[in-house]
Amino acid sequence: MRRALLAITGLAAGTTALVVLKGGPGAGQATAQDLPAAQAPVAPGGSPTPGGVTPSAAAPSVSATPGASAKPSAKPSPDRRPASRGSTRTGTTPAAPKTTTKAPKPTTRTVTGSSVSYKYGSLQVRITLSGTRIVDATATGMPLGGQSGQRSDDVQARYSGSSGEVVAKQSADLSTVSGATYTSTAYQRSLQAAIDKA
């Protein structure tokens, strides 16, 4: 029985440790490190990102090497970073790495739309603009698993990416993905907010 208690304790500790490692209560730190790297190319004059990203953190991390984060308090992140990079949720979101490589171009900037809640969760659309033209779009924060995850994937596949409907139409007036009305509508609303801001 003692071993069973030990195993249950181990289960609890292990689960908690995994969640914390992936950005638990200290998630504020983790996001602060990771998001600026992805959003580094936000134009200096760009509108403040309403996505909750601390604007102050964005400035120093424009440096081309994302590993050399300017934050000395950052936990040893090299092992975490590849994981986050290598596992962007769907294949249709090469946006994040791409923008970092384009960092030197002053004309490319990223704008994040407001967070929109809908039936299955909430999402936030991030568009990348080259001048005034939308060259890429992606949605973040959508539910991952199950049927709502399936809807997320459908919408993401149709709208996002550099060859998606957003880039093709250059507006938030998109055709609704059948079977994923709530998700589509939320996407369009967040996208509209991003376009308004840009």
Added chain:
Amino acid sequence: MTYQDTHAAGRRTGHPAPYGGRPAASVPPGRPRRGPGGRRALTALFWLGLAAAVLPWWLDTPAGSLTDTADLLTAGGRITGLIAGYLLLVQVLAMSRLGVLERSLGGERISRLHRDVGATLLVAVLTHLALLVVGYARQERNSVFGEVGALLSDYEDMVSAFAAAGVLVVVGFTAVRGIRRRLPYELWYALHLTSYLTLLLGYAHQFSNGAQLHEPGPARIGWIAAYLLVVAALLWGRVIAPLVFNLRHRLRVADVVAESPDTISIYLTGHRLNQIDMLGGQYFRWRFLNPGCWWESHPFSVSAAANGRWLRLTVKVVGKHTAELRDLTPGTRVWAEGPFGTFTAAHRTRERALLIAGGSGIAPLRAMLEELPPGAALIYRARQPADVLLHRELDWLAQARQTSVWYVIGRRDDPGPRQVMNPEGLRRLVPDLTRRDVYLCGPGGLVDESVKVLRAAGVPRRQIHLTAFEL
């Protein structure tokens, strides 16, 4: 049932080959040792599997993506879900009676593993359920009960998944020792059998709703493969291997002999018995195919080493089933699964051994004595002289195999047992105690007490081998 009328009747071993054939006291063939290698490999495999089960989540989750409480809860729910799915497979595999497992871990260790993993599995499933319901409810701004309703109505396969959790809870709680004792064995057994249902009921929701297993890919393929492997192991261990064994050997009861007023020996014969790869100290699960007993299967040790001509089990009559065994008629077919167990001379780590038996716990040790090198020692604890079983065989083995045998008779508090069952007493009898493997078989109280005494006397844990009658 025959009662022995002369001292020689019913004793078919212990004589220098009165019926021809190999005398039981021949020098044991050099059995290869079976070390803990298999056990260690299986342990490593278990942890690797656990890591592999959680790995898909780890790779799928971008660092820092868990921002609010709902995300954290959902992530926790997913991890515990993956762990629970894995542990369920381990549970079923542990009970698959796969020869590899039974012979490298042993029944004792497997049932302890089954109990401990079972408790963990139950907690993992309930945590998985609770975290995901609350997590989804917060994400969708729903009440907890509303979310349960939504899960049941809107998501595929969730009704059966909830049913699986319910079955698991019932099975888990009835397995708690205190509750199990109050239930009739048959009811408990039937309830416990329904746990296979969880495998079936819980299967679909992992793929239709599992974030990590929904997408086609290595994780999904691996998970399905694990299921197939476990089902194959189950089929092999529970159906095919026993079928092959019993068609090959066709065991039958040859004779039932009274050893003492409440102990019997059952002699079995069959085909090709010399081809059974059995070690002294191992056990089979026996099913006696007569109208009263056929549906019950019980593990009993074989009480004589393999001799190619007959098998013998020595059983103390304690319950309804064992009482019915007294009335077995010769010729009754026997269905056996085995041989199983790591309680054998081949598993020792040192050259010499000390055996400690209590009551009818002598059976496996008696068989093992034939396979141990000369110089072994046996301490036989019994309540009263009449409880000493097989003592003529033991005396004879003692002489033929230079085994020291001590009969320690009396209650625990009597002077004799009290003198022996303490570190100094044991050391007096067996001075090189710490350089021997110690094999213990008997009632739980004796085994527990002996382990304490042995540890106090300085015998390393890995040199102590146990087999208890029950958990």
